Amino acid sequence: MNTQKVLLLGASTNPERYAYMAAKLLLQKSYEVILVGIKAGNLNSTKIETDKNKIFLDIDTITLYVGAKNQPEWYEYILKTNPRRIIFNPGTENPELYEKAKQQGIECIEACTLVLLRTGQF
Numbered sequence: 001m002n003t004q005k006v007l008l009l010g011a012s013t014n015p016e017r018y019a020y021m022a023a024k025l026l027l028q029k030s031y032e033v034i035l036v037g038i039k040a041g042n043l044n045s046t047k048i049e050t051d052k053n054k055i056f057l058d059i060d061t062i063t064l065y066v067g068a069k070n071q072p073e074w075y076e077y078i079l080k081t082n083p084r085r086i087i088f089n090p091g092t093e094n095p096e097l098y099e100k101a102k103q104q105g106i107e108c109i110e111a112c113t114l115v116l117l118r119t120g121q122f
Contacts, residue, residue: 002031005058007081009074010037010065011048018089021066022113029117052077059083063113068094079104087113
């Protein structure tokens with residue numbers, strides 16, 4: 001098992017969504033994955049957490065699948081989680097959150113989680 005804990009924000013049970021594909025690939029590659037989204041459900045045997053008050057600790061990476069316009073309601077959650085880095089996937093780029101995270105010492109990158117995983121750069 002990979003020792004990195006990855007929180008996927010914007011998790012979905014819809015197989016056509018990139019968040020779903022990324023979650024499946026992370027699980028296949030044996031990352032410890034925490035799925036957080038607005039709709040409850042399960043992806044394989046992993047539950048999608050919907051409680052914004054449930055803060056997870058020791059998170060290495062948050063990979064974002066929530067568009068910039070819907071991110072402000074998640075700022076506090078993301079910053080309290082205090083990951084080592086945040087991956088802003090295509091369509092989630094957000095200078096405001098990027099700056100808030102950087103001020104807290106969180107590394108921010110704009111990249112595609114699927115590409116990073118498939119090319120061994122994750």
